[in-house]
Amino acid sequence: MEIDDTEVLIFPEPKEIIHKYGDEIIDKDYKIVYDYNADPLEVETAFGIAKRIEELTKWRPQVLDNHKVSGRQKIIFVGMNFKHMLSTKLDINDPEGYILEIEEGKIVLSGNAPPGTFYAGETFKQLLKFKKGRLSLPRLIVKDWPDYRYRGLYVESKWGPDLMSLDDWKELIDFMASLKLNFLDIGVYGCWVIQYENQITEFLFLPLKNYPKLKTPKTITYYSPMRKAWIKLSYLPRMFTEDFFSEVIAYGKKRNVIVRPAFNSLGHNTLIPREYPEISAIDENGNPTYYGFCLTNPKTLETMFKIYDEIIDRYLKPNNIDFFHIELDEVYALRGIDPKDPKRIVDPWCKCIECSKRTKEDLFFEYVMKIVRYLSEKGINKICMWNDQITRMNLLEKFATQLKEENLINKVVIEWWYYGPDEKDLESNIFDFGNFGSKLGLNRWVIPMGGYYFWWMYQSLLKNIYLMLRKGFEKGAEGVLTYCTFDHSFHRNYFCLSEFSWNQSKKRDLNQFNEKYAKFVFGDEYEKALKALEALETLSSAGDEVNSFLSTLFYYPYSYVHPDKIYPRSYPQE
Ligand SMILES: [Zn+2]
Incomplete structure (x- = not known):
């Protein structure tokens, strides 16, 4: 038609x-x-x-x-x-x-x-x-005019983004600009549990001159049909070797896109404590765990501040960027941290005499407050962190009160992340019972998923994005980012983000979005395309039974350590 x-x-x-x-x-x-x-x-x-x-x-x-x-x-x-x-x-x-x-x-x-x-x-x-x-x-x-002040992507430090060249980042920024997305968060340091080849998954995208031991080399093995052979490729992230983060920020400015670094610590943090074990958390026997920090050792914050200084002075100040994401999510014990014994559960919380005198809540709260004060003094006016650790520890109210007392509340943003389709999930303590901190006067951003594991079963995140943007808007959120590792296969997810972050006032549902998308992309063939997209949706809708089942057939879930199975796991025989 x-x-x-x-x-x-x-x-x-x-x-x-x-x-x-x-x-x-x-x-x-x-x-x-x-x-x-x-x-x-x-x-x-x-x-x-x-x-x-x-x-x-x-x-x-x-x-x-x-x-x-x-x-x-x-x-x-x-x-x-x-x-x-x-x-x-x-x-x-x-x-x-x-x-x-x-x-x-x-x-x-x-x-x-x-x-x-x-x-x-x-x-x-x-x-x-x-x-x-x-x-x-x-x-x-x-x-x-837009309904959300900040709209964009959080691109995680993972496989894929680690091989993106400066031109790839520029192309991404152009794509974002064409959808009136104005914010690009780049994960520049993060660590995860063991997945491939019995190695901890670590990524650092910025070369830190004060900490030259911090680097994350990778070796990937792949079959090349051209050379008819298995190839081993060893490399460091391109942004790290070519040191072009500043150029990415500058290019963003030409397209009205704010580019910001996200640098994790505490959880998602094994590289720094392993290379600088004097600040690592220690276990009951006094040995460094190489996961998390000793939070009572003054050298810990000295190190973090020196890292922040380097990033701010080298990349942010010259580009007039006053945003920083300190992340601080998921600070808890995990399997898959120790390559010698992948099944062992390792704790990021330090067991030294000084740390043992205090509660985890106290230690965490003090750590966050010291960072917020420090970054604020350094001229950072938007200090962002994830919601989950602070709500998991029931510290949200205390945090808001303290920030108000110190006149810092306007400088902090809590980013509320949720990747499922079910509104009921947002009624729990983790999401401040669906309020996202709105009653406490905190700045709010909402973070749905934009598509992540492109080497896993394909996912449509339309329901999640639609839900989070609607809820965020109701609660006065000023920003929205979709968490992702950018890939063009998630095109429709990004269009959905663009559509509903710019315009919440015109009440439309996902059916209307789907029809418009099909017309926009496929022109006169849109009715056929719409049928195909509907069929794809039944297989790919994240959180649905069919997609969850199909996801179990891929290697990806088997790359993780399971408490009761031999590691590395047997796939597909297991
Ligand atoms: Zn300690």
Whole structure:
């Protein structure tokens, strides 16, 4: 079935579209104009739409400043300084709010601020269509602004992202910008239990000059059909060897994407205590556990502060980034920490005389508060952490009270993560009984899953993303990130994130989203595509019985240590 010619498909859904009669042909008479005083992001916008037109038509419109064109030419005006040329106003002050007005011979893209102009450009690009062989745009007015202030991805330090080149990160940022996603969190240090080849899974993406022993070499073995042989590849993360994190942040700025590091400690932390055992937690026999820290040893925080300093001074300050994610999730005893005895349960909580005098809750609380104070003094204005450890220890209220007392509450963000489809799960203590800390005055972000284990059974996370974004919006959350290791196969999950993080005001359900997505991606073939996507959904919907069952058939769950089975485990015989 053909799509209705007048139907306008834009991701994410704009707040308001006023249709006018007819189409505007973008021919070679058109010039693109920015104000001579324009912000660099607005100049980027002007060149960005010229590039898009060139990709579609093979000719590139001229991009000029406003002293080089006369008012009688056909012009695409780009920037907030052309606001006076619009026929209507935006009553919302949001810096990402914009108006795009397309009329005969004149097009205006104007934001409340440069980020708004940039998004007018993204909407403009999506509207460009060929009709009867001519590049055209529908005549209309788009008035638009986002519902969540921060929208984006948390890309974990794992296989996949570790091999991403600078160009791959740039491509990801361009993709995000096209969906009006403005935040990229990059996991730069994290450790997990033993999975492959009896090795602890550790990733460090940043070379720390003060701690040269900290590195995470990997060897992967794969079959190469080209060479008809098994190949062993040994490498360090590309971001580590080429040290391009600063370039990723700088590129993000050109696309209105804030890039922030996430550096874990306590849990998810085996590399630092192994390489610097003097600060490791110790066991009952006084031996370092190489998992977690001794929290009463002053050298522990000295080390962490020195690491934070290096990251802030080298990567964040030069790029004016004042966000930092300290993570601090899942601080508990685990199997799979000791390669010599994978089944042994190892505790990250220190058993030294000094630590033993205190409760874990006290030690954790003090550790977090000291970090928050330190980072705040270093000029970090948004210090983020996961919710789970703080709620697991029933410390949420105490934390909020202390932050208020020290005037730090506005500098801290709690990120509430949940990856399932069931709203009832959010009613537990771990999620502050569905309140996400809203009654305590804490800044809230919500974190659904965007697609993670691309080497496992494929997952659609639509239900989870939809649920978390709706709940977060109800509780006044200011940000949303999907936790993921970026992969294009999760395309639909990212579109769902874009759609519902930008626009919660227009009440729509997942069926409407699916139909729009199918039309957007598959055009006139959308009805067939919709059927195929529905079939895929029955197999891939995360949390459903079918997907859970199929997931057990893959190697992935067998890569973990099981208390009652021999390790490495036998697959698929087990
Ligand atoms: Zn200790």
